[in-house]
Amino acid sequence: MVSITINQQTLEVEPGSTVLQAAERLGIDIPTFCYLKRLPALASCRMCLVEVEGQRRLQPSCATAVTDGMVVRTNTPLIDETRSSMLDMLLANHPLDCPICDKGGECELQDLVMAYGPRESRFRDAKRVFHSRDIRLSPVIIMNVNRCIQCQRCVRMCEEVVGAVALGTVEKGMDTAVTGFEGSLASCDQCGNCVEVCPVGALMSFPYRYKARPWDLAETDTVCPHCGTGCQLTVGTRKGEFMRVRSKADHGVNRETLCVRGRFGLDFVMSRERIKRPMVRRDDALVPVSWEEAGDYLQGRLSAVEGKAAGGLASPRLPNEVLYQFQKVMRTVFRTNNIDSASRWSTPFDTLGPLVAAFYTRAPLEEVIGNDCVLVVGGNVTDENPVTEYLLRDGARRRRTGLLMLSARPSRLDADARVVVRVAPGGEAASIAAVVAALVAAAGQALPANMRAGIDGRATHPDSDEPGRLATALLEGGSVTVLVSADLLRPPLARATLQQLHNLLQVLRALGKGLAVQFLFDRANQLGAWDMGVLPAALPGLRAVADDTARTTLERAWGAQIPSEPGADFDAMLELCDTGQMGALYIAASDPVMSYPDREFVQRALRAADLLIVQDAFLTDTAGLADVVLPAASYGEESGTFTNNEGRIQKVCKFREPTFAARGNLAIFDFVAGLRNPSLRSSVQSEIFDEIARLVPAYAGLTLTGLGSEGAFTRASLVPPGGAFFTPPPASSTATDRLMLMTGNCLFHNGYLSEHSEILNTVADDPYVEMGAWDAVQLGLQEGDQVVVRSAQGELTAQLKVNKHFPKGLVFVPENYRALRLNALMRRGEYPCPVDVQKAQAVFEIAAVAAAGTGPENLR
Amino acid sequence: MFKPVLLMNVDVPDGHLLATYLAGGGYQALAKALHEHTPDEIIDLVKQSNLRGRGGAGFPTGMKWSFVPTRADKPKYLCCNADEGEPGTFKDRIIMERDPHQLLEGLAISGYAIGAETAYVYIRGEYALAIRRLEQAIAEAHAKGYLGPRILGSDFNFVVHIHCGAGAYICGEETAMLDSLEGKRAQPRLKPPFPAVEGLYASPTVINNVETLACVPHIIARGPDWFRGIGPDKSPGPKLYCMSGQVRKPGLYELPMGIPLRELVQECAGGPLPGRKIKAVIPGGVSAPLIPASGLDVAMDFDSLAAAGSMLGSAGVIVIDDSACMVKVATRIIEFFHHESCGKCTPCREGLNWVVKVLRRVEAGQGGAGDLEQLEALCKGIFGNTFCALGDGAAMGLRAALTHFEHEFVAHIEARRCPFH
Amino acid sequence: MNMREKIEAAAARYPDQRSAIMPALLIAQKEYGHLPGPVLEEVADILDVERIWVYELATFYTLFHTEPVGMFHLQLCDNLSCMLRGSEDLLSHLEAVLGINRGDTTPDGLFTLSTVECLGACEMAPVMQLGDDYHGDLDIARIDALLDGLRAVTAQATGADFAASAPPGA
Ligand SMILES: Cc1cc2nc3c(=O)[nH]c(=O)nc-3n(C[C@H](O)[C@H](O)[C@H](O)COP(=O)(O)O)c2cc1C
Ligand code: SF4
Numbered sequence A: 001m002v003s004i005t006i007n008q009q010t011l012e013v014e015p016g017s018t019v020l021q022a023a024e025r026l027g028i029d030i031p032t033f034c035y036l037k038r039l040p041a042l043a044s045c046r047m048c049l050v051e052v053e054g055q056r057r058l059q060p061s062c063a064t065a066v067t068d069g070m071v072v073r074t075n076t077p078l079i080d081e082t083r084s085s086m087l088d089m090l091l092a093n094h095p096l097d098c099p100i101c102d103k104g105g106e107c108e109l110q111d112l113v114m115a116y117g118p119r120e121s122r123f124r125d126a127k128r129v130f131h132s133r134d135i136r137l138s139p140v141i142i143m144n145v146n147r148c149i150q151c152q153r154c155v156r157m158c159e160e161v162v163g164a165v166a167l168g169t170v171e172k173g174m175d176t177a178v179t180g181f182e183g184s185l186a187s188c189d190q191c192g193n194c195v196e197v198c199p200v201g202a203l204m205s206f207p208y209r210y211k212a213r214p215w216d217l218a219e220t221d222t223v224c225p226h227c228g229t230g231c232q233l234t235v236g237t238r239k240g241e242f243m244r245v246r247s248k249a250d251h252g253v254n255r256e257t258l259c260v261r262g263r264f265g266l267d268f269v270m271s272r273e274r275i276k277r278p279m280v281r282r283d284d285a286l287v288p289v290s291w292e293e294a295g296d297y298l299q300g301r302l303s304a305v306e307g308k309a310a311g312g313l314a315s316p317r318l319p320n321e322v323l324y325q326f327q328k329v330m331r332t333v334f335r336t337n338n339i340d341s342a343s344r345w346s347t348p349f350d351t352l353g354p355l356v357a358a359f360y361t362r363a364p365l366e367e368v369i370g371n372d373c374v375l376v377v378g379g380n381v382t383d384e385n386p387v388t389e390y391l392l393r394d395g396a397r398r399r400r401t402g403l404l405m406l407s408a409r410p411s412r413l414d415a416d417a418r419v420v421v422r423v424a425p426g427g428e429a430a431s432i433a434a435v436v437a438a439l440v441a442a443a444g445q446a447l448p449a450n451m452r453a454g455i456d457g458r459a460t461h462p463d464s465d466e467p468g469r470l471a472t473a474l475l476e477g478g479s480v481t482v483l484v485s486a487d488l489l490r491p492p493l494a495r496a497t498l499q500q501l502h503n504l505l506q507v508l509r510a511l512g513k514g515l516a517v518q519f520l521f522d523r524a525n526q527l528g529a530w531d532m533g534v535l536p537a538a539l540p541g542l543r544a545v546a547d548d549t550a551r552t553t554l555e556r557a558w559g560a561q562i563p564s565e566p567g568a569d570f571d572a573m574l575e576l577c578d579t580g581q582m583g584a585l586y587i588a589a590s591d592p593v594m595s596y597p598d599r600e601f602v603q604r605a606l607r608a609a610d611l612l613i614v615q616d617a618f619l620t621d622t623a624g625l626a627d628v629v630l631p632a633a634s635y636g637e638e639s640g641t642f643t644n645n646e647g648r649i650q651k652v653c654k655f656r657e658p659t660f661a662a663r664g665n666l667a668i669f670d671f672v673a674g675l676r677n678p679s680l681r682s683s684v685q686s687e688i689f690d691e692i693a694r695l696v697p698a699y700a701g702l703t704l705t706g707l708g709s710e711g712a713f714t715r716a717s718l719v720p721p722g723g724a725f726f727t728p729p730p731a732s733s734t735a736t737d738r739l740m741l742m743t744g745n746c747l748f749h750n751g752y753l754s755e756h757s758e759i760l761n762t763v764a765d766d767p768y769v770e771m772g773a774w775d776a777v778q779l780g781l782q783e784g785d786q787v788v789v790r791s792a793q794g795e796l797t798a799q800l801k802v803n804k805h806f807p808k809g810l811v812f813v814p815e816n817y818r819a820l821r822l823n824a825l826m827r828r829g830e831y832p833c834p835v836d837v838q839k840a841q842a843v844f845e846i847a848a849v850a851a852a853g854t855g856p857e858n859l860r
Numbered sequence B: 001m002f003k004p005v006l007l008m009n010v011d012v013p014d015g016h017l018l019a020t021y022l023a024g025g026g027y028q029a030l031a032k033a034l035h036e037h038t039p040d041e042i043i044d045l046v047k048q049s050n051l052r053g054r055g056g057a058g059f060p061t062g063m064k065w066s067f068v069p070t071r072a073d074k075p076k077y078l079c080c081n082a083d084e085g086e087p088g089t090f091k092d093r094i095i096m097e098r099d100p101h102q103l104l105e106g107l108a109i110s111g112y113a114i115g116a117e118t119a120y121v122y123i124r125g126e127y128a129l130a131i132r133r134l135e136q137a138i139a140e141a142h143a144k145g146y147l148g149p150r151i152l153g154s155d156f157n158f159v160v161h162i163h164c165g166a167g168a169y170i171c172g173e174e175t176a177m178l179d180s181l182e183g184k185r186a187q188p189r190l191k192p193p194f195p196a197v198e199g200l201y202a203s204p205t206v207i208n209n210v211e212t213l214a215c216v217p218h219i220i221a222r223g224p225d226w227f228r229g230i231g232p233d234k235s236p237g238p239k240l241y242c243m244s245g246q247v248r249k250p251g252l253y254e255l256p257m258g259i260p261l262r263e264l265v266q267e268c269a270g271g272p273l274p275g276r277k278i279k280a281v282i283p284g285g286v287s288a289p290l291i292p293a294s295g296l297d298v299a300m301d302f303d304s305l306a307a308a309g310s311m312l313g314s315a316g317v318i319v320i321d322d323s324a325c326m327v328k329v330a331t332r333i334i335e336f337f338h339h340e341s342c343g344k345c346t347p348c349r350e351g352l353n354w355v356v357k358v359l360r361r362v363e364a365g366q367g368g369a370g371d372l373e374q375l376e377a378l379c380k381g382i383f384g385n386t387f388c389a390l391g392d393g394a395a396m397g398l399r400a401a402l403t404h405f406e407h408e409f410v411a412h413i414e415a416r417r418c419p420f421h
Numbered sequence C: 001m002n003m004r005e006k007i008e009a010a011a012a013r014y015p016d017q018r019s020a021i022m023p024a025l026l027i028a029q030k031e032y033g034h035l036p037g038p039v040l041e042e043v044a045d046i047l048d049v050e051r052i053w054v055y056e057l058a059t060f061y062t063l064f065h066t067e068p069v070g071m072f073h074l075q076l077c078d079n080l081s082c083m084l085r086g087s088e089d090l091l092s093h094l095e096a097v098l099g100i101n102r103g104d105t106t107p108d109g110l111f112t113l114s115t116v117e118c119l120g121a122c123e124m125a126p127v128m129q130l131g132d133d134y135h136g137d138l139d140i141a142r143i144d145a146l147l148d149g150l151r152a153v154t155a156q157a158t159g160a161d162f163a164a165s166a167p168p169g170a
């Protein structure tokens, strides 16, 4: 520790701390502009100059490291004068058009001038004017260069944090201007982090333009509903109308950042596709009715299926309390364990459960990515969990974490990685097996004998030495973090992949590595959904349904019986429907018709259920098949909690009332359950939270009021791994000569929710198909071509993007575009899906010829 | 009479060719360095010579070299600052055009001393002839084994690359030069880390001026004592003086460090133009505050000029006679800095813009009461508060003009016109 | 060598492709005369670096031109040493003779007139750069002779009578 005295107050700080940090700890305000906490100091604005004893000149406190015994003053007349002088210079050419500036009222320049600035300016020459009209850099970002004070926060944010390198600085000196290539940000991430960090009204959000004054906004702190990173954000509403989203600067895993979906993708709450009133099926059509009528109708239909099987599917985007209550209603009122929360495919809990129990690390991401190595397996973290990616980039660049990537889909983060293993579509399990084999071979006697015997050390990667290099990197580090994309958990191959992961984690643990494991979920509350027991084989707390003690505890608490047999996962539920055995199927906020493979089969199965209840905020394709549609509150219209990928539980707060006749999800459960059991008490979110804290071990002791601005961490004690080792998958589980279709999220969307956001739809690319340059050349295809992707089941047409980092054979179509009906191409149980890709020109060519033949000239 | 050292080959026909250089004893210092000395010994010799950087700051060269860590986990780089943008300076151009091998030999010895196998010569893009000559010299030296692998049979490998600037004075600032070399907008970097520890590509890097490097072979060949014997002990050696402005014989002169400014102006450069009197002299490029005619007895070395409130800088001596308007001179100087400000820091970017506006007004006879105080206040806001020395140079220059020639500024304001028109 | 090869050869001098942006822009400018957007994109693609980086450099450095310049680019130094030796009069003369202001190009595209900061040749002040060459110790007579020479060269090369297209006052 080193000691520093600032304005007569003395403090001990870590060596390497800056004077600015020390002052902050003493509560001494030092004004700054160019300083961005998460990045190394730039020290260019010169606002933070302070007097350091023994130095001839004033020193920038943001960039001056404390030395032992340093004496600093921040409150002398010279400092006052210097601050005022810097502000005077900044104001000289500033347009001072505050009345028409969106930043007015929350402008750092305004605030600092108020606090430290000159009371009058002596500047009396003409001001510099770059342009008279604001520049629309992108659909969501608009720029007024005249107001820019050159702090460079935006550019550094874009390049160093987001990694997009879309913004830059052109010209020099007084002509310096921030802009995109040739004045456009058309190809940027549109994350708006540049807007967020702009201290003045230079970079502005276009959708929020001229909408409100900050003091007119009601601000609600909440958590993003899109991916599992769980970013905190603040929603601004005016008179109940959604206005904008800002990040919270100092709080949450994300601090001042968000991705495009969080910052610009919350307007879905105002979607026109909201369900306005309850609906029931009459004469094969859905007709709007009152809640009472719906109740009567439902009561009748429910009693008709009383003795038959029931099942429930709920979205992993619902809050913990809603999910908890859902499984409780299913188990106690519908008396079934047929409960699931998966999208696309069901997760094999027999392999997943032990892995989570033995390895899942509930700890801040910030902490786990500080490990010597971070291995990211599967998916594309840049697109699926952008803010997690920012932190990973920071880890690699500034904390010297060795980033290791193993995936079929390339990501922007690969550029910062130490080793990249590009696997063939569906080849993750084989690649992980190869890494394990290389580890075992290299570690040799360092591993226990049973492990050496149990793991087949011969698995090698067919055509690359990258797995070997990855293993070497893992061996070098003392601590390892493994981040697993949710994409690996969902295909039929998930079991094999999870098994190989399990092997890998056991070997790493046996080698004495400090080990951390987290999943990278693409749905905001997937971990919460599991924790809450929205699973066929697990009760709340991820305890097996067959676990008598666990079951009895819950039965006692709930005063009801719980079936002791594991239930059917969603796939099995569909099977039940299809074979005429399903009585009531209750779907909350999920759209399996869109997300489950084999669209036709799903439709047929859902139609075959005796009674399909859909409770949702949006009119989905699934709702279109329902017998009863119950309009639910959307995100933002009811409070609750989410548990993010880190295991951090955070408050999700209501910022507007449910629209039209929509009701809160809990109230609807009460409504439905009450039809069967009128004696049930109505559910209150805070009471459910307390019940969770009582009954779910990882949530023990938590209180709703105790969830401060950083949320709280759930805590699960890890159980030792079972010790079973799995054999590697057969060498070639996928045919290598076929094109293989994979899916996942693209940057601008998340699942099917984000397509309800008008703003996201304006910034997102049109639906597209992505493939590698080699495959494109083979097929005679070019960037921008309309192509047809055809599988044994169906086809779709979209524009082609060529990505030179794609492995051979991979065809990627984002899952997010409802119009593509991607799941119509997929067959149950088969993934990646073999496809053919062709130019879609034929139709157009015929049309063109026809047009030429009937042109005006021919007519004449 | 002082016998030129650095300019020895400058007036020799074909002085830029290897044969000429060899005929004058060229590359013998390199051979001596490689065969008779360890790198550490070279650093010691340069330290003993008291050679101080000729780029402007006068930092002791040997000491700078000794900051380079000896660890070998990263490559080390040598950068030659041949950006020569300081107005009034042209010495490096002439060395490169007429005696490029002198620089190459200096580079090779310096690279050997600090353990660098790669050098980049950052040369301003306007210097087309110098670039051609240097390229040619590099090719010749390569062909004859004075550069390249295993130089002169030693273990030392060394390559020299040319990197052309593209018109930005700030690239002369050493850390901005590094950013420029890395393909970024040239803006100064925060120090620490110092380039010697973390410079080009975050590797240990030494940056030296052309003239500094050109001194090195002579120090090795003739010994540090010889070098220290020329001029003042703390600031010794042969020195190139660039004489320009309103004198009879502008040109490049080599004389000992510490020669009186008056002698330089009156004798070497032939004194003022016919019928003119000297009003002021800028001794070290426009970054150096001007010295009024009364101060010409100062010695031209780092310490004496600093004591006199100016600096030796690049030794670009600009002579201003009584026909010149000092408001205009000051305006032109500040316009230069304003134009060349990289834009990184507030006081330089915004402050100089403001200063230029006021100065132009005053010069045009549209100044008003309070303008001089405003200039003073701006100088105060800029000086000492800028990120790099560019802004400081501008503020100091303006201050000197305001101090010594206040009457001319006042005359402009009072008469509402320029008295020199 | 074609442009791509030249750029790739230049890039080989550095451990990092980004360093080669400046040399690449110089090469591209030699090739195309100036550096419009598509050329910047081409450079970025050849070097596989971010486009915005290329754009940043093309605008930061004064020797790069994103707009077209005339066939002859007259770059007159007007910094202190040249100013003290009469560069202002030369500028006025050039403006009058060419019929354009500094910074502009003659309508026939032949001449662009610029003033530049110190060229590092103050011993021959006032000085002007034209192409790769410096012309020093200038006075009005020498400037006129130089312009005449340039016109003659172009007239010869193109067969056109450029003198006739010279603006009045020439
Ligand atoms: C604004 C500015 C411009 C500079 N320009 C040059 C220059 O053109 N040439 C040069 O050699 N040094 C220049 N310097 C000095 C360099 O930063 C550096 O001190 C020098 O190259 C070190 O070499 P030396 O130790 O051999 O002098 C400049 C410094 C500043 C602050
Ligand atoms: S003083 Fe500031 S703006 Fe000026 S050149 Fe230096 S860093 Fe750039």
Ligand code: FES
Pocket: A031, A032, A033, A034, A035, A042, A043, A044, A045, A046, A047, A048, A049, A060, A061, A062, A063
């Ligand atoms: S915050 Fe320290 S200089 Fe800008």
